[in-house]
Amino acid sequence: MSQKLSFTSNNLPLKLILWFREIDLPQENLATTTATAGALLTVVLTTAFLWKQRSSRKEFARIPTPKGCYPLIGHLLTIGPNRMKKFHQWHKELGPIFYIMTGNKPTLVIADPYMTHELLVTNGRVTSDRFHGSVRHDFGSNKELGLILSPPDKQRNNKRKAVLNALGPRKLQDVSPVLCKEAEEFADMVSSGKNTNPIPYLLRTSFNFILLTLCGERTTSIDDPLYKRSLDMIKTTIKYTDFKYTFMQLINPSLAKIVRPFILGSEADVKQLVFQHYEYTLNPFYLEMIQKALESGEDNLIKALNDDMNQGKRGSYNNLLPSIHDVINAGTDTTAMTIAWGFLILSTKPDAQKKIQQEIDTFANEHNGRLPDFSERSKVPYLTAAQRECFRIRPTTDLGVIHEAAEDFEWRGNLIPAGTFFMANMVEVHMDPVKYSNPEEFRPERFLDKANDSMFASANHKVDQRDQFNFGWGRRLCVGAHLAEDQMFNVWVQTLYKCDIKPALDENGNEILATLETVPPAAGPIVAGPEPFEIRFVPRNKT
Ligand code: HEM
Numbered sequence: 046m047s048q049k050l051s052f053t054s055n056n057l058p059l060k061l062i063l064w065f066r067e068i069d070l071p072q073e074n075l076a077t078t079t080a081t082a083g084a085l086l087t088v089v090l091t092t093a094f095l096w097k098q099r100s101s102r103k104e105f106a107r108i109p110t111p112k113g114c115y116p117l118i119g120h121l122l123t124i125g126p127n128r129m130k131k132f133h134q135w136h137k138e139l140g141p142i143f144y145i146m147t148g149n150k151p152t153l154v155i156a157d158p159y160m161t162h163e164l165l166v167t168n169g170r171v172t173s174d175r176f177h178g179s180v181r182h183d184f185g186s187n188k189e190l191g192l193i194l195s196p197p198d199k200q201r202n203n204k205r206k207a208v209l210n211a212l213g214p215r216k217l218q219d220v221s222p223v224l225c226k227e228a229e230e231f232a233d234m235v236s237s238g239k240n241t242n243p244i245p246y247l248l249r250t251s252f253n254f255i256l257l258t259l260c261g262e263r264t265t266s267i268d269d270p271l272y273k274r275s276l277d278m279i280k281t282t283i284k285y286t287d288f289k290y291t292f293m294q295l296i297n298p299s300l301a302k303i304v305r306p307f308i309l310g311s312e313a314d315v316k317q318l319v320f321q322h323y324e325y326t327l328n329p330f331y332l333e334m335i336q337k338a339l340e341s342g343e344d345n346l347i348k349a350l351n352d353d354m355n356q357g358k359r360g361s362y363n364n365l366l367p368s369i370h371d372v373i374n375a376g377t378d379t380t381a382m383t384i385a386w387g388f389l390i391l392s393t394k395p396d397a398q399k400k401i402q403q404e405i406d407t408f409a410n411e412h413n414g415r416l417p418d419f420s421e422r423s424k425v426p427y428l429t430a431a432q433r434e435c436f437r438i439r440p441t442t443d444l445g446v447i448h449e450a451a452e453d454f455e456w457r458g459n460l461i462p463a464g465t466f467f468m469a470n471m472v473e474v475h476m477d478p479v480k481y482s483n484p485e486e487f488r489p490e491r492f493l494d495k496a497n498d499s500m501f502a503s504a505n506h507k508v509d510q511r512d513q514f515n516f517g518w519g520r521r522l523c524v525g526a527h528l529a530e531d532q533m534f535n536v537w538v539q540t541l542y543k544c545d546i547k548p549a550l551d552e553n554g555n556e557i558l559a560t561l562e563t564v565p566p567a568a569g570p571i572v573a574g575p576e577p578f579e580i581r582f583v584p585r586n587k588t
Pocket of ligand 1 (some may be wrong): 192193205212255371372375376379380441442445446447448515516517518519521522523524525526528529
């Protein structure tokens with residue numbers, strides 16, 4: 046009765062069962078033999094199970110990857126010039142999550158809000174690091190890193206706490222009247238009824254919000270030298286994070302050494318340029334701001350940071366520079382572009398504008414002509430719902446800000462290695478049909494029940510209760526969300542109270558519609574604002 050057992054079969058458990066069934070066992074030894082065989086079977090099955098588990102824990106074992114990965118550069122060239130279009134196609138072919146090689150770096154691209162939450166919030170302890178590329182790190186002035194680039198250690202957490210405190214709802218309530226005035230000035234400036242590209246005006250308004258919060262200063266027009274100087278600085282800083290600089294840090298280092306001189310100049314040249322930008326342009330500007338802020342009789346963000354980080358002492362402010370840098374660079378473009386998308390969407394939605402205007406008019410009538418401020422947002426629920434809907438339909442950062450895994454971890458049977466990038470595909474996340482029914486429709490009503498919740502508060506909720514995800518995830522959530530929301534609210538209230546937003550007109554008086562189809566997102570490194578477009582802010586006839 047010697048039976049040979051072939052271990053070559055794929056279906057080991059089934060073979061074992063068949064083998065046992067065919068053995069002709071003597072009756073007297075049946076009990077012992079059955080027990081031994083049972084034990085043997087358990088050992089074999091457990092080994093097979095553990096082996097299967099182990100093999101399924103291979104890197105990205107259950108996560109698909111698209112074709113077109115080449116040595117040294119990964120998928121970088123396959124992605125092509127329109128990354129969002131390519132990602133959309135890959136999500137359609139491969140599902141809500143896939144991995145690509147961004148040069149040397151494994152990268153997970155995720156379209157599902159629930160998976161993103163699991164990866165970046167539930168596993169946030171290990172997935173909240175940032176990319177440590179050499180050029181981007183040179184931006185850390187005086188070798189200090191700001192919030193955006195710091196690793197998630199104790200020092201960063203302290204900085205984050207200081208900025209969050211200084212930008213919290215209670216502190217902002219104090220500056221609210223100043224911020225309302227700024228929004229009112231924007232509405233007055235654009236309400237000419239003529240074709241207008243709102244982006245330059247919005248950028249200045251947004252910059253003023255930041256400047257007023259940081260040190261109590263403001264610029265007076267888009268020709269103000271202070272504004273021009275600041276805009277140049279922001280543009281140069283953004284230039285050094287654009288694709289060709291980032292590309293060099295992602296591809297294989299030996300290949301980068303060969304191609305870098307042809308594309309960027311030598312590594313030393315680039316470092317020198319960046320160093321000069323910091324040393325001679327940014328830092329003196331920030332030091333001037335610190336001076337003004339500390340001399341001001343009013344409370345401001347820089348004073349609060351100095352109190353928190355330097356116990357209010359005067360002298361060296363090197364540790365404040367990166368936080369000031371981050372607040373200016375992360376807060377100006379983002380807020381301006383979010384409002385720009387909102388106005389573009391509203392320009393073809395007169396019915397939605399009417400509903401918003403009715404709410405504001407009712408409030409004004411009941412309050413002697415005063416308009417609601419951010420703390421009174423529950424009185425204008427359709428306005429706040431429409432803002433959320435515009436934000437959902439056209440996210441400001443198309444891929445959020447990349448997180449990086451600080452160490453290996455396991456997720457749904459996959460080993461996710463240290464150094465993996467996470468790109469939350471904001472465009473797809475906000476079109477998730479489970480979270481947002483009929484996601485293609487513009488339907489502010491879906492957010493009417495959120496009127497009492499701020500977007501800032503909602504960003505800290507569990508995934509099911511979050512309204513949208515534009516402020517990011519977990520330990521890296523945007524620290525300026527509250528300021529941004531306050532500003533967006535004020536600009537919407539003031540503008541829609543004073544104007545109807547209408548399409549631009551051509552020389553024959555025909556409407557030129559600016560829509561999501563005709564105005565593409567500009568391909569910035571992080572912020573995906575609209576390409577320049579024109580609409581009209583026509584003073585309302587309120588009689
Ligand atoms: C509508 C406007 C804004 C949008 C859409 C936005 C979006 C974001 C996103 C997606 C992140 C990354 C979150 C993550 O990594 O998961 C972020 C981080 C950040 N934002 Fe904003 N933001 C806006 C306004 C602002 C403002 C006004 C400020 C400053 C006052 C600001 C300062 C920052 C800073 C410092 C970080 C880094 C936080 C960290 O890494 O710990 N943002 N923001």
